[in-house]
Amino acid sequence: MGKGNRDDVRRAYDSRVELATKNMETDLARKLTEICDDFAGTKSRSTLALGVYGDHLIIGIQGTLDVDVQAIKKRVVEDCGVQIKHVHTADKATCDRPGAAAGHHAEMLLIYYMVKKLNSVSSPKHVNQLGGQLTIATTKGCVIHCSYYLAKHGIAHTGTSSKYSTGQAKPLSEPVDGPGMGTWHHPFSGAVWRQTPSGSEWEYQKNNTLIYHKATAK
Secondary structure, three states: OOHHHHHHHHHHHHHHHHHOOOOOOOOHHHHHHHHHHHHOOOOEEEEEEEEEEEEEEEEEEEOOOOHHHHHHHHHHHHHHHHOEEEEEEOOOOOOOOOOOOOOOOOOHHHHHHHHHHOOEEEOOOHHHHHHEEEEEOOOEEEEHHHHHHHHOOOOOOOEEOOOOOOEEEEOOOOOOOOOOOOOEEEOOOEEEEEEEEOOOOOEEEEEEEEEEEEEEOO
């Protein structure tokens, strides 16, 4: 790839770190976050996300969590004062994401499900139409890439954890779709950001092709 492309990636990285810190946490997002933490805990390697969109509740699951869907629905109705008529589960199976769970974050599985399965908007290009209508919460705080994506599209969500990835990142030389943590998959484009947990070393890949690699001394 040409230098211009690498510079574009560098600028994109800086802008997403900046936008990710924007506070998009509403009262509903805070209440949903408490419910996420109660049902999934904050120490599990798996992640639970909850999305409220009108009378729809979408439960996003990254990993192997076994949750009581009806109990979650009951808490959301009682604690958040919303009416829920439809409950959906967004996980690797329902979102057509075979292989390793690493990188397919619960919030992004939820977004993918809404666009591709619920047809909430006409295409991935119109995710911004969900802004002001959809609220997403998660355990452990949104990592920077999830927070950036949601803020970019005006979607209220759990505050950022200021982390680049969750868990322990595998060596950057390993394939994207392998075991371990430290990756973030864009829900639609095939783009992958990979970081060490501190963010000191990161890279950007598109369709399994390395575009940019950066190591920063801390």
